[in-house]
Amino acid sequence: xxxxxxxxxxxxxxxxxxxxxxxxxxxxxxxxxxxxxxxxxxxxxxxxxxxxxxxxxxxxxxxxxxxxxxxxxxxxxxxxxxxxxxxxxxxxxxxxxxxxxxxxxxxxxxxxxxxxxxxxxxxxxxxxxxxxxxxxxxxxxxxxxxxxxxxxxxxxxxxxxxxxxxxxxxxxxxxxxxxxxxxxxxxxxxxxxxxxxxxxxxxxxxxxxxxxxxxxxxxxxxxxxxxxxxxxxxxxxxxxxxxxxxxxxxxxxxxxxxxxxxxxxxxxxxxxxxxxxxxxxxxxxxxxxxxxxxxxxxxxxxxxxxxxxxxxxxxxxxxxxxxxxxxxxxxxxxxxxxxxxxxxxxxxxxxxxxxxxxxxxxxxxxxxxxxxxxxxxxxxxxxxxxxxxxxxxxxxxxxxxxxxxxxxxxxxxxxxxxxxxxxxxxxxxxxxxxxxxxxxxxxxxxxxxxxxxxxxxxxxxx
Amino acid sequence: xxxxxxxxxxxxxxxxxxxxxxxxxxxxxxxxxxxxxxxxxxxxxxxxxxxxxxxxxxxxxxxxxxxxxxxxxxxxxxxxxxxxxxxxxxxxxxxxxxxxxxxxxxxxxxxxxxxxxxxxxxxxxxxxxxxxxxxxxxxxxxxxxxxxxxxxxxxxxxxxxxxxxxxxxxxxxxxxxxxxxxxxxxxxxxxxxxxxxxxxxxxxxxxxxxxxxxxxxxxxxxxxxxxxxxxxxxxxxxxxxxxxxxxxxxxxxxxxxxxxxxxxxxxxxxxxxxxxxxxxxxxxxxxxxxxxxxxxxxxxxxxxxxxxxxxxxxxxxxxxxxxxxxxxxxxxxxxxxxxxxxxxxxxxxxxxxxxxxxxxxxxxxxxxxxxxxxxxxxxxxxxxxxxxxxxxxxxxxxxxxxxxxxxxxxxxxxxxxxxxxxxxxxxxxxxxxxxxxxxxxxxxxxxxxxxxxxxxxxxxxx
Numbered sequence: 057x058x059x060x061x062x063x064x065x066x067x068x069x070x071x072x073x074x075x076x077x078x079x080x081x082x083x084x085x086x087x088x089x090x091x092x093x094x095x096x097x098x099x100x101x102x103x104x105x106x107x108x109x110x111x112x113x114x115x116x117x118x119x120x121x122x123x124x125x126x127x128x129x130x131x132x133x134x135x136x137x138x139x140x141x142x143x144x145x146x147x148x149x150x151x152x153x154x155x156x157x158x159x160x161x162x163x164x165x166x167x168x169x170x171x172x173x174x175x176x177x178x179x180x181x182x183x184x185x186x187x188x189x190x191x192x193x194x195x196x197x198x199x200x201x202x203x204x205x206x207x208x209x210x211x212x213x214x215x216x217x218x219x220x221x222x223x224x225x226x227x228x229x230x231x232x233x234x235x236x237x238x239x240x241x242x243x244x245x246x247x248x249x250x251x252x253x254x255x256x257x258x259x260x261x262x263x264x265x266x267x268x269x270x271x272x273x274x275x276x277x278x279x280x281x282x283x284x285x286x287x288x289x290x291x292x293x294x295x296x297x298x299x300x301x302x303x304x305x306x307x308x309x310x311x312x313x314x315x316x317x318x319x320x321x322x323x324x325x326x327x328x329x330x331x332x333x334x335x336x337x338x339x340x341x342x343x344x345x346x347x348x349x350x351x352x353x354x355x356x357x358x359x360x361x362x363x364x365x366x367x368x369x370x371x372x373x374x375x376x377x378x379x380x381x382x383x384x385x386x387x388x389x390x391x392x393x394x395x396x397x398x399x400x401x402x403x404x405x406x407x408x409x410x411x412x413x414x415x416x417x418x419x420x421x422x423x424x425x426x427x428x429x430x431x432x433x434x435x436x437x438x439x440x441x442x443x444x445x446x447x448x449x450x451x452x453x454x455x456x457x458x459x460x461x462x463x464x465x466x467x468x469x470x471x472x473x474x475x476x477x478x479x480x481x482x483x484x485x486x487x488x489x490x491x492x493x494x495x496x497x498x499x500x501x502x503x504x505x506x507x508x509x510x511x512x513x514x515x516x517x518x
Numbered sequence: 519x520x521x522x523x524x525x526x527x528x529x530x531x532x533x534x535x536x537x538x539x540x541x542x543x544x545x546x547x548x549x550x551x552x553x554x555x556x557x558x559x560x561x562x563x564x565x566x567x568x569x570x571x572x573x574x575x576x577x578x579x580x581x582x583x584x585x586x587x588x589x590x591x592x593x594x595x596x597x598x599x600x601x602x603x604x605x606x607x608x609x610x611x612x613x614x615x616x617x618x619x620x621x622x623x624x625x626x627x628x629x630x631x632x633x634x635x636x637x638x639x640x641x642x643x644x645x646x647x648x649x650x651x652x653x654x655x656x657x658x659x660x661x662x663x664x665x666x667x668x669x670x671x672x673x674x675x676x677x678x679x680x681x682x683x684x685x686x687x688x689x690x691x692x693x694x695x696x697x698x699x700x701x702x703x704x705x706x707x708x709x710x711x712x713x714x715x716x717x718x719x720x721x722x723x724x725x726x727x728x729x730x731x732x733x734x735x736x737x738x739x740x741x742x743x744x745x746x747x748x749x750x751x752x753x754x755x756x757x758x759x760x761x762x763x764x765x766x767x768x769x770x771x772x773x774x775x776x777x778x779x780x781x782x783x784x785x786x787x788x789x790x791x792x793x794x795x796x797x798x799x800x801x802x803x804x805x806x807x808x809x810x811x812x813x814x815x816x817x818x819x820x821x822x823x824x825x826x827x828x829x830x831x832x833x834x835x836x837x838x839x840x841x842x843x844x845x846x847x848x849x850x851x852x853x854x855x856x857x858x859x860x861x862x863x864x865x866x867x868x869x870x871x872x873x874x875x876x877x878x879x880x881x882x883x884x885x886x887x888x889x890x891x892x893x894x895x896x897x898x899x900x901x902x903x904x905x906x907x908x909x910x911x912x913x914x915x916x917x918x919x920x921x922x923x924x925x926x927x928x929x930x931x932x933x934x935x936x937x938x939x940x941x942x943x944x945x946x947x948x949x950x951x952x953x954x955x956x957x958x959x960x961x962x963x964x965x966x967x968x969x970x971x972x973x974x975x976x977x978x979x980x
Contacts, residue, residue: 165762165869188767195894210711220708224686239957245865247683247937249672250952251961251979256718260711277767305650305739346740348808350688354817364908376831403707407627435581475709482711492711495701498968499713503618507969517713 067125071107071149075482079155082104090152090373091144097398098140098481104151110155112269113228119267120150120236126518127516128179131263132162133174133202137209138399139222139480141516143263151267158478159183160270168227168244173204175269180273181282189275192219195476196385207268210463210516214384216504218309218343219433221476230270231258244272245479257502258498262478263507263513280345282309283353284377287360288334288367292417292429294335296410298363302340302356303406310341311434312384317443318428320385321390330383334366336413338433365471387430393489394426396446398455402466403437403475415465416440423458425451428517439477487517529587533569533611534618536579541617543568551607552594552614559860560602560943565612567594572617574692574700574731580728582698585613590976592723595636595664599671600861602944603724603978613729615666621645622732624666629737630689630706635666635730642735648963651737654681657938658847669730672722675939676846679896680771680805681738683938685721691919692732693720696969706734719964724940725975727968742807744771745815749822750829754891757798758872760825761895764802764818765868772803773896776844777875779905780890783852784845790846796828798875800895801842849892852902856888859907860917864928865937868889877927885920887913899937941979949979 063391071080079088082105092100104127111178122129131151132142142152157174169179172465177191177198184191191279195201201211206222207229213221228242231254241254258266289295289471291316299311314322314337319330324441331337338360342352350372357368371377391397413429418436420427431438440462463473473479473486488496499518504512520788521833533542543549544567554562566589571577584591585673594604604611621637626649633642639653639660656675657663663673663872668684669691672855675683690704703716720728751757754777761773776784777800793799800822812834819830833839853859866874876893878900882889893900902924904915925935925948935941935948950958962980965972 089656093777093899102546112565121601138788163867163869165766166867167765167869168867216709220686223681223715223732234959237956239960241957243934244867245899245934245937246934247674247678247865247894247899248938249938249940250934251941251957252727252964253672253685253718253722254957255717260715265714277765277769278756279769303739304627307741344806344808344810346806346808346810348806348810348812349806389611403709404626405625405630405706406708407629415784432652437707437709470706470708472705472710472712474712475707476711478711479713484639487712492702494699495703495716497699497712498695498701498716500962501967502714 057275060480063281067121067127068105070121071105071118075107075109075114075123079141080225081108085291090150092391093135093137093140093142093480094139094140095480098143100140100143100150103144104147106150108152108154108155112232113405114138115232115235115267115269115431116148116238118151119234120509123235123509126509126511130513132266133205134200134304136197136201137205137478137480138401139474139482141209141478141480143481145515151391153202156269162187164189166244168272168273170270170272171235172270173202175203177201177203177206184275186500188278190278191225191273191275193222193225203271204268207259207271208263209297209478210416211489212432212437212467213312214312214432215414216432217311218307222240222281223256225274226255226259226271227274228272229258229291230254231265231266231268234509234512240270255369262480262517264503264510264517279343280349281374282341282377283370283372284433285340285353285356285368285409286372286380287338287365288331289336289338289365291411294364295338296413298338298360299409300362300406306352306355308340308434309343309358310347311340312339313430313433314387315429317426318387318391318430319376319393321428322386325388325390325393328379328383331367339384341377379450379511382492391428391441398459400440400462401477402471403435404466404469404471406436408469408471411435411469412438412466412471419458419461419465423454424462425454427460435475482513484517519751529589530567532583533580536583537569537571537576541572543570546815552612552684553578555597555599555602555604557602557942558942559601560605560744562602562605563608563610565606566609566673568612568614570614570617571807574694576700577694578700579727580613581694581696584973585697585971588971588973590973592975595731596662598659598663599667599940599942600863600946601936601940603671603940604624607977615664616667617732624649626651627871628706628735631737632732632734634732635664637665639665639668640932641661646737650740652740653735653737655684655687658850665733669721669733670723670725671940674894676772676774676894679773679894685718687736688717688721688733690719690734691720691730693728693730695728696971696974706782724942724979726965726979727974741771741805742811743836744803744805744839745811745819745832745834746842747802747815747830747832748842749800749827750793751798751800751827753797753877755872756826757800758875760800760822760827761871762868763821765824768814768817770802770818770896771805774801774802775892775895776846776849777891779888780849780853780892783856783890786846787855788827788848789851790841790845792913797972801846803839853890853903853905857905861902861920862902862921862924863939863973864924864933865897866928866931866933868898869931870890871895871898873900873931874900874928874933878924878974881920881923881927885916885923887916887920889920897937911943943978946977946979
């Protein structure tokens with residue numbers, strides 16, 4: 057169970073003293089709308105109050121009040137998280153960063169942007185594009201998730217296979233600590249070894265170590281237009297083998313997999329003529345440019361054929377490529393239309409991808425659960441998604457068991473329980489097993505050093 | 519002054535109890551050879567003993583003995599560091615990792631290697647190449663520096679501009695903490711958000727938080743052969759402007775600068791027909807492959823010409839490219855032959871490179887010191903190198919003042935006092951100014967949490 061906070065009568069009054077009227081919300085309907093993120097299976101309490109600070113200073117003031125009253129603070133952005141990392145604990149302060157949504161600076165020649173945490177990923181992408189630049193990180197939620205949330209979870213996406221995760225784009229941060237003090241990490245330089253890498257310590261820490269109030273993010277020149285490849289496979293394992301082979305000699309700018317259940321769900325939702333009979337589709341891209349892009353795609357095509365692909369096609373046509381990308385982006389929304397879903401997010405070493413896919417197939421059969429598997433195959437990061445009838449308790453139990461099985465299988469293959477969604481409340485019970493006792497203890501040591509009262513996002517991750 | 523350690527009579531006996539005979543050295547000549555790294559200006563004490571553990575277990579035992587006796591431990595690899603990070607403190611245990619030099623695993627399909635910290639960077643590169651793969655990080659010391667040292671400093675190099683620094687290749691670590699416990703961070707997956715990013719916390723921490731005893735490092739497919747470009751500029755600032763322009767639209771696989779003093783030093787040491795009259799040379803490479811490589815080089819050539827380059831030439835000939843690369847790699851050794859040197863390592867945002875180069879020129883003139891400037895221009899990471907007569911106290915004082923001026927100039931341009939060499943003992947007095955009091959305090963909090971007795975590499979960085 058998530059911890060609950062002690063009541064404190066002066067809390068609201070003191071918060072009102074440090075926030076403007078629009079920054080303090082106690083309306084029960086609004087509080088209810090801010091109780092949880094998109095992880096429907098993770099538990100959530102009811103917040104006592106929602107605060108919406110408009111500045112770093114206001115975040116500091118809120119944390120000082122919270123510390124004085126020993127009331128937990130749960131930070132959140134758009135609430136699009138998939139692990140319950142933004143779920144409220146009983147009686148907490150939910151701290152929404154969505155009002156801090158300004159792009160403070162966009163340095164075209166310095167190749168960086170300085171943004172507040174409530175900026176939407178898509179807004180930053182658009183602002184960068186106006187200057188001929190590119191903000192690479194592209195989680196599935198890029199059109200509505202915030203940079204703050206992306207940083208808190210170290211969000212991944214489709215471009216990671218070549219351009220890295222959100223943390224790879226983070227050059228520096230401003231962070232408010234539990235006691236209300238402000239630290240600045242990193243800076244505006246590409247390389248910087250002056251002190252510990254605190255930027256990376258806060259990125260992915262899910263709001264448990266501090267509240268990110270500003271970020272300096274790396275921008276890049278736009279890569280050349282991509283060539284897209286699609287391949288169908290008779291078995292999931294064959295598709296996995298093609299992925300391992302492709303990664304051994306190519307640098308695709310995208311390498312995504314969708315299994316039959318996923319392709320059928322997409323076709324049922326938005327018919328676009330995808331091959332619903334093969335066991336798996338691979339979508340790959342090269343943005344190497346010029347004839348090198350064609351060379352890379354041909355090499356990937358050959359790898360697919362060698363692994364037993366029954367159909368392979370390439371296209372340099374951008375519209376066609378975007379259409380296929382659109383199909384991939386519909387994978388999860390389409391599966392959600394088939395029933396209740398429990399979305400997993402496991403990662404394995406690149407050489408173990410075929411084994412992971414085989415294990416997921418076996419688990420689906422053994423547990424009698426429909427599993428749609430899709431994801432970032434080129435990173436070894438897959439999203440097996442359990443689809444079931446929420447009103448059938450036996451089906452729910454089988455789904456929960458299959459979920460556990462998948463996490464165990466990934467760990468047994470030298471993998472991880474989460475590649476990009478985070479631990480949150482959803483996978484908290486599984487983290488210690490992956491880390492082992494000494495590493496788990498070190499997590500506790502760091503948490504205690506930075507947040508001795510344990511007020512920042514309690515019950516998440518640790 | 520560096521702290522000194524209390525004497526302890528039983529220390530040697532207890533160390534002898536946990537180490538094989540070849541693992542414990544008290545010969546004064548050997549101790550003297552292990553007192554310092556290559557940072558001739560940083561102070562160094564005399565160690566009481568040199569230990570050379572052969573296993574993680576022996577490292578644990580040494581740290582347990584050291585903790586019990588409260589004796590500082592200074593870890594070191596090849597001793598090729600440039601910031602005094604491996605310099606002994608008086609009476610300490612110097613812990614050399616050079617005997618732990620095995621490549622434990624090289625997974626060709628998983629694209630990673632598991633290595634002990636004493637493996638030489640070049641050895642890993644060669645082992646990867648045998649499998650058709652590439653270990654990217656290439657600090658200037660790559661032929662003799664160890665992976666452990668590379669990780670401890672988060673070493674950079676020439677390839678970082680496209681492929682990142684050592685930390686970007688670190689997937690997981692085994693680390694022995696001050697109390698002798700062992701933690702494992704990260705893993706074998708490309709993406710992993712299960713818990714805090716402890717890998718990045720230890721990378722670049724210069725041995726102050728723990729001793730890295732094993733690392734899982736990312737390997738890559740070899741990139742296509744590179745096309746090389748060389749350009750001469752009438753002024754340093756023009757060369758800097760070309761760099762900023764190139765980075766705004768291209769992804770070079772190398773972008774290096776050498777100023778006139780550096781080029782002349784290289785020509786004096788190894789004549790190879792470089793243009794000794796222009797103010798600066800840029801060396802750039804594209805490994806985009808095929809006609810894309812040519813396109814990128816042409817675009818870089820156009821940027822150089824627009825910035826006022828007096829000579830621009832491209833070559834797809836690998837031997838010619840390697841020759842130019844060789845010239846760049848000789849920059850520092852050549853300057854060292856001109857007199858005593860004090861090597862700096864500042865970084866600035868990409869848009870401020872021309873200003874940094876102008877500031878260094880001004881400082882050289884104002885202080886009356888010869889400064890040879892070279893470095894990783896595409897990362898904004900430059901090595902202004904002061905050359906002077908060590909026997910002339912006034913010249914030494916002027917060099918020290920110029921060194922301070924350069925650090926101040928970099929910080930005023932929004933930059934950093936160290937891009938890749940580390941803080942060590944050399945720049946310890948400058949770190950707090952860059953970090954500010956709150957961030958410096960957070961460093962202290964983390965250090966105290968992980969090493970409460972302050973025994974790991976005291977007097978370095980913090």
